[in-house]
Amino acid sequence: GLFVTDYFTRTPRKLSPFRSFASIELFHFHIPEDTVIAVWNLITFKEQGGTFGDQCPDRSITVYFRSGAPSVINPLHTHFPRDTAVPGSFALTLTWTLPNRTTGVFNVTSPLPGDWFLAAHLPKDEGKISVKGLYEECQYLFQPQLIVQRLVNIAVLYPGHVTEQSMAPHNRSCLYKVFVPSYTSRVLVEVLRCRGAEGCPLWLRVRAKAPPLHNSTTLDCREHAPCQLAQDLPFWQHWYYVLVEKHPGVPGTVSFQVTVQLTDCSRPSLARPPFLPSSASMNMPHSFGSAGGLALGDSPPPTSPNDTKHPVPIPVTSHAGERCWPVRPTLRNELDTFSVHFYIFFGPNVSVPPDRPAVFVINLLPVLDSGGVLNLELRLNVSSLCGENVTVFGCLNHEVPLTSGDNTSVTCETETLAGFLLSVNATASLSRLRIPYPQTGSWYLSLRSLCATEHGFEPCTNVTAEVYLRAYLSPCINDCGIYGQCKLLRTNNYLYAACECKAGAGAVQGSSHTLSLLHQFYHACDQPGIVVFCIMEYDVLQFCDFLGSLMSVWVTVIAMARLQPIVKQASVLYLLGAMLLSMALQMDRHGLWNLLGPSLFALGIMAVAWTARTIRRRHCYPPTWKRWAFYLCPGALIAVAAVLLYAFVETEENYFYIHSIWHLLIAGSVGFLLPPRAKPSRRLGPLPRRKGCGYQLCVNEQEELGLVDPAVASINSICTS
Template sequence: MCLLYSLRKECILTIEVMSTNPSVKPTARKMWRKVSLPPNCPSCKEMSHLPSGLQDECQYLLQPQLIVRRLLDVAVLVPGRPSEQTLSPHNRSALYKVFVPSFTYRVSAQLVCVGSRGASVCPLTLRLRPKAPPLHNSSSVSCGGASMCQLELALPPWGHWVYVRVEIPSRGPGRTIRFQLCVRLQECPQPSLSRVLVPGAAMNMPQSLGNQPLPPEPPSLGASPEGPGATSPPEHCWPVRPTLRNELDTFSVHFYIFFGPSVALPPERPAVFALRLLPVLDSGGVLSLELQLNVSSLRQENVTVFGCLTHEVPLSLGDAAVTCSKESLAGFLLSVSATSRVARLRIPFPQTGTWFLTLRSLCGVGPRYVRCRNATAEVRLRTFLSPCVDDCGPYGQCKLLRTHNYLYAACECKAGWRGWGCTDSADALTYGFQLLSTLLLCLSNLMFLPPVVLAIRSRYVLEAAVYTFTMFFSTFYHACDQPGIVVFCIMDYDVLQFCDFLGSLMSVWVTVIAMARLQPVVKQVLYLLGAMLLSMALQLDRHGLWNLLGPSLFALGILATAWTVRSVRRRHCYPPTWRRWLFYLCPGSLIAGSAVLLYAFVETRDNYFYIHSIWHMLIAGSVGFLLPPRAKTDHRVPSGARARGCGYQLCINEQEELGLVGPGGATVSSICAS
């Protein structure tokens, strides 16, 4: 398959790889490979007529490599339980992890140095990062002169590990430092919440922290251990409504909500839905979401319904400034109102896991909104997973592709259209240009009509049949091969392509063999043998270079041999007349050579439509010059032959050959052959 990339012919490809597996730490993050790509590589279908070897091939090799190192024996922290740890001068950092179950909206890590004295009370740095070990640019806090420091992570991803790293700065003291580390998980209130999305409390195993008894359950958020000044839980602590999953086909999944598809949104609270995408099976399609507002439910109030789609953790929408991002979390925002009733969102190749959709109705005019009083908005929610965006539309084709064990779908656009769903018309061909290019490629084959008439007049009936076959299938092949919507196919595309290629090669073959003026029996054998060998060669490799050059060179060799033998016997150059060379052979050879040069070295993707049309006309015109005239027959009988009569005769009884008379039958007229 030929793919196009806007890269230089010699480029260095750098690939950034980051593992999302908590137990895998990439040690080699950047890799490069030198890739050789042609500067203007056309698409395979548009250049399918070109044999391989006459143009730059669309061949490339991308082979990224990743070296990973697994992190083993990472200490697991028990939420709400302090643990004493030490850092020695030889080991200047320590890594810990804690599992975040569902409905957790904040993770806080607290570090307290033990027995520290002097100016530098606690020379430690505390770093926090979800799903991967912290780096230099992760959230961090330096304890410095304070004996206690704290770091918080708001809205951590549910069902993943959060990593905590404690390290000594490069200019830290060269002594052993003792400290206490405590991690707390602040969760939403348990009543009326279903915790079936991601089971996680059992993941925080205490084995790595000793055999001391576990502390009691953390107090509720209303009586947080942080004191009476603790903040109340945020508004995203609303019940999450599950959805039903209905698998129809590959990358074709519909998600249904209970008592749907209409959703009533009261003014006092939002609605949160969970969409579960399975690993591998759902990552190769397009996640589509559609919202449609029922205007009759607004009661003439200026209501706007906002939707926020986030991955792994729901995000609430504020009353005033409506945003779908907060700190390190960002989602997709969409809205519907009385002026814009429908909103659509499409995510190609979505990340697997749980996606959360938060819907909320607000009143007023942006950018600041207020909470509605009595209006209960009603929206129609439609969520599904499809192979391609809108089935690629009229200018593309949705194809199911496989790379090793990864299955995915993608649009193959045509006529210059681009984009995920072939909707980008920046470089698209207009309908008039598509029609003009189709007419040029099809009507240029009418130049074969003069060679057909000339071949019939010269009694080259078989050659005329081959030219007619070529003209017919070349016309309809190019009508079916167009990249746009001006396409007309009378039969399968592969059949049309095979017949076009076979007719083109057979036209060259029969023309050169006819120029050699061989005996009728030899010529017919060569015609039949050429048709069978060319059919076999095209079946093996339809775009091979030698499928065009091989028969042409072999036919030219037969032509040169026949003309050389005839010239030696006659002791005169053949063809004997200079007019034949000047007015027919030389112009025909120049026209055919020009056509081959245009075909091989000038034709590109941009000028294909008119250069290939010129190729049709030049090849057909060269046949009219190169086809030899009708052989002259001498009907005069020498006088000596009349005097001698029949001479030696071989008489054949015609009726006896047909089995019409018996052995004893009467004598009938015979046919004599001298």
């Protein structure tokens, strides 16, 4: 056949260490139909300070692949709530081959068409809590590229028609496809009149949605006559691909015929009983009547997800043959983004008769609904059991209803299908199921009741169980609990929701000391554990704590400057500092210059004040060595030690201890650095006038000499009497 190659790329994005699903980078691709191979080229490179990050450490990058919906990522091995079904995905780890660049390749043969999602992140960091802006940050950029190769003009098989085919010696295989509509119970592919070689040296492979693989359903026509391959309960509204492959080493041309038969349970000749079920058999109230009078012999038109005119029949395989049961549609009610309720007509209480299943369909819109959580809840009305030991089983399957099983068991799996099983009885009357990031399309829920006996389960007699059914989409599981918050994230035009802890390691990064009263309340709300106490919004507490921290530095240094004799209104500086610090915190709360800038500015004011006082007095200020030796130098050393602990030693593991030591050191340094309290001037009375002298000695002001309790007065001027 003829191949066409398509190329897709995405903009490079900066990767982050994994802390929650909100820290990953999500990429959305769309693979067209008839694709035989998809190749992802995964490019990663380092940057530091706008240049190549050759000095950056090598950090492994994990990439997740999933078809239909984003991957549910849990590298930290946290626990999901009960009754949560975590869908699987494929993960790939990239290692570095060059100092600043690496490339990985991921091939998928015959990928499923539709939406594919890639998620990438760095490993969880080692717990180092660094100050933002202290050094050039290493950035790891990730760019995925997709190359697909697809076949064009694949031969289409029409049900009931025979297709002639001759396979030349240089050809190994022939590929066909057939479209399977809704209400199809079986697909039968048959190879006829195989000629040109001994026996029939052909393999027959069938697969849904994409061309067959080596592990697809296979039949060796040499060992089976007739060469027929059947697929029960096929996927509805999808292409099925048929591959006829020649055995290796077969010379000459092989001729054969291919035909496909579809079993349609909406036809009266293929469905029993050939009459419309009563309202009771359709699990609806008797007031609903005959549902519009549609006979099973009529071919129902395709219905939209919200079309409620006629119930549509579905197939069920059993020992008694093929039967058709009605499917009850659900009404979609959108309340908000990822907040959708699916209502059942004449519900939410549904009746489950003993002799047939009750089937419902839930339609999830493509792309739009895959970023939330599909929730399903079954609650059994125990009073409706009439004392019988009845168990109601529910099977939730994607894209095809599955109610197969015998009269003694219920299974939600076949060779090609896998579903989710729920059950309720008199003992456990409530069952829940949560599916994060569900695949879009039609989800079918089949309810069936069986009675428990000594020998297992048996069909019930004259007991119709009543079940409360609730199905809805929510952004997150249980709204992320008490100590989490549900975030709505966006990647280009794709929306998805994820949980993020309100308190934890992410919240402590960039925290600093404080002398404010809200400090204890902030750290009580900042704990990563279960015991968290928040008197108000976390963001408000964090702002107040950071503002108090910076104001404590500002006020301490301005007080050390002793500006009162120079600037009579020194309180203006306190007010100006509060305004500037508030503005800086609103711009970047965790930046290095938010702490360093005001501190340096205050130190500059103090240096100018001390220099002016030194020049005016003609000696160093503070003037005494005791003030330097016992107060200023120890206080400065303690403060520097605290800053070094905060900037280079603090990690997530030792945060509680190092941060407590940081607070103690800063509080201790303030006790050394704050100037002593100024005492009121004590003017000396006039000295006794000496005879023969026209001058008297007086004192105009008393100046602090740098001691905690100054008691020495200096003679500042001599005035005439």
